[in-house]
Each structure stands twice: as C-alpha cells, then as structure tokens.
Amino acid sequence: MDTRFVSFDQTRLAVHTTGKGQLAVLLHGYPLDHRMWLDTMHGPLAERRTLVAIDLRGHGASPWCGDAMHTMDLLADDVAAVVHTISDEPVDVVGLSMGGYVAQAVWARHPQLVRSLCLVDTKAKGDDDAGKAGRDAAMRTVLEKGRPAIAAAMAGKLLAPRAETDPHGMLLRARLHSMVEGQPVETIVADLRGMRERPDRTPMLASITVPTLVVVGSEDALTPPDEAKRVAGAIPGARCVVVPGCGHLTPMENPAAFAREVSAFWPMD
Numbered sequence: 001m002d003t004r005f006v007s008f009d010q011t012r013l014a015v016h017t018t019g020k021g022q023l024a025v026l027l028h029g030y031p032l033d034h035r036m037w038l039d040t041m042h043g044p045l046a047e048r049r050t051l052v053a054i055d056l057r058g059h060g061a062s063p064w065c066g067d068a069m070h071t072m073d074l075l076a077d078d079v080a081a082v083v084h085t086i087s088d089e090p091v092d093v094v095g096l097s098m099g100g101y102v103a104q105a106v107w108a109r110h111p112q113l114v115r116s117l118c119l120v121d122t123k124a125k126g127d128d129d130a131g132k133a134g135r136d137a138a139m140r141t142v143l144e145k146g147r148p149a150i151a152a153a154m155a156g157k158l159l160a161p162r163a164e165t166d167p168h169g170m171l172l173r174a175r176l177h178s179m180v181e182g183q184p185v186e187t188i189v190a191d192l193r194g195m196r197e198r199p200d201r202t203p204m205l206a207s208i209t210v211p212t213l214v215v216v217g218s219e220d221a222l223t224p225p226d227e228a229k230r231v232a233g234a235i236p237g238a239r240c241v242v243v244p245g246c247g248h249l250t251p252m253e254n255p256a257a258f259a260r261e262v263s264a265f266w267p268m269d
C-alpha cells in the first residue's frame with residue numbers, strides 16, 4: 001500500500017492506495033479510518049480499480065485541523081480536493097455509514113466528480129430528536145470517560161451479534177478498539193457534531209443519475225436493511241444488496257461477499 005499526503009489550505013490528508021486501473025475512492029465510517037478498508041484494499045477489488053482510501057480530516061494519519069464540527073459538506077469538499085489532485089476523470093465513490101453521508105454530500109456538491117456511487121451500511125435521513133440526544137450522550141461519554149468507553153459502546157452496535165463469540169468477530173472487535181481509541185477526542189466530538197447537524201438527503205436521492213449500489217448487512221442495527229431498501233428505492237435504477245450475517249461493517253465482516261457485490265456492480269474498464 002502506498003501512502004502519501006495531499007495538502008491544501010490548512011488541511012493535510014493521508015491518502016492510501018492499492019490496485020490498478022481507474023480510481024475508486026473509499027470513505028470510512030465514524031470514528032474509524034482507512035484501516036477499516038484493509039481487507040478490501042488487499043482483496044480482489046484491487047484487480048479492478050486503483051483503490052484510494054482517504055483518512056478524512058482528523059482521522060488516521062490525517063491531523064485534526066482545529067474544526068469544532070466536521071460537517072458532511074466540509075468532509076465532502078476535502079474529498080473533492082483530493083479527487084481534483086489525483087484524477088482528471090470522475091471516480092467511483094464508495095462510502096460506509098458516515099462515509100456514505102459524505103458520499104451523498106459529494107454528489108450534492110460535486111456531481112461532476114462521481115462516476116458511480118456505492119452506499120454501504122448508511123442512510124439518507126438526518127438525525128431525529130432521539131438521534132441528536134444520542135450524539136449528545138456520546139459526546140459526554142468521550143469527554144468524561146474517554147475513548148475506550150466510546151469504543152466499547154460502539155463495538156457492540158457495529159458488528160453482528162455473532163462477533164461476541166466467534167474468533168473472527170473477536171479479532172474485528174480488537175481492530176475496532178484500536179482504531180476508535182486511535183482517533184483524537186477532538187475528531188470524535190467534531191464528527192458527532194457534524195453528523196448531528198447533517199441534512200436529510202432523502203429529497204436529493206431522486207437527482208442521482210450515476211449507477212448506484214446500496215449494500216447493507218442483514219443484521220445492521222444502526223442502518224437496517226429496510227432503511228437501505230428505502231434509499232435504493234428513491235434513487236433511479238439503484239439496487240440494494242443485503243449481505244447475510246453482517247452488521248454495520250459489511251466490508252470488514254465479510255470482505256469476500258462485499259468484494260463480489262461491488263465487483264459485479266462496477267462496469268468493466
């Protein structure tokens with residue numbers, strides 16, 4: 001994997017690349033980084049595309065830039081800046097959960113940069129009152145009890161229930177803990193504020209004119225299959241694939257099935 005940095009304004013983003021061919025940009029979820037894509041980046045999709053996993057600002061190897069709030073628009077503009085630097089052509093955009101919110105914001109703000117969209121374990125709606133209260137509670141948890149507490153609270157929700165007991169699940173939990181605990185507290189709070197205030201993208205879905213695939217784990221407790229099917233149903237020509245046995249992190253929980261579905265979706269070069 002090649003890692004380099006793209007700098008613009010006061011921002012420096014780590015960009016990790018594997019594979020060959022046309023470009024596909026991978027956008028991670030909250031509060032994770034490019035490491036959630038490691039199986040994808042070293043799997044069969046690297047034979048189909050140059051896979052470019054961006055550490056969104058403040059995540060992974062990208063430093064926190066001092067922002068109190070990471071709006072989805074701000075993160076989408078960062079992605080657009082990276083794409084402008086590395087490509088003259090539109091790219092395939094793949095976003096998981098918060099990365100899916102960012103992917104939708106990229107379409108809303110920079111549609112000319114997008115060749116196709118893959119929305120994974122994500123939704124279009126904004127936070128309702130209960131969702132906003134959940135963000136406030138998560139902010140209190142991370143500020144008062146620290147990152148291990150937020151990692152522990154999240155691991156149970158992110159993975160399918162079998163991860164509690166099977167050896168692969170236990171490995172995933174360990175990977176998740178080290179990723180979550182590696183993000184700055186400022187980043188976690190800024191993400192929570194940004195997601196809390198993100199707009200409802202449902203009305204925008206009908207405007208998506210590029211090929212779109214929606215992928216969801218059958219046991220995704222945070223963005224359940226019914227929600228994913230609603231998103232796909234609102235996008236002209238989009239398809240929804242439900243991957244059995246996965247929770248909210250399908251590409252980590254079943255990388256082979258994820259790669260199969262995305263490979264079948266992406267047009268041949």
Ligand code: MLT
Pocket residue numbers: 028029030031096097098099195222248
């Ligand atoms: C994520 O996985 O990115 C988050 O669960 C998204 C969210 O909390 O809305």
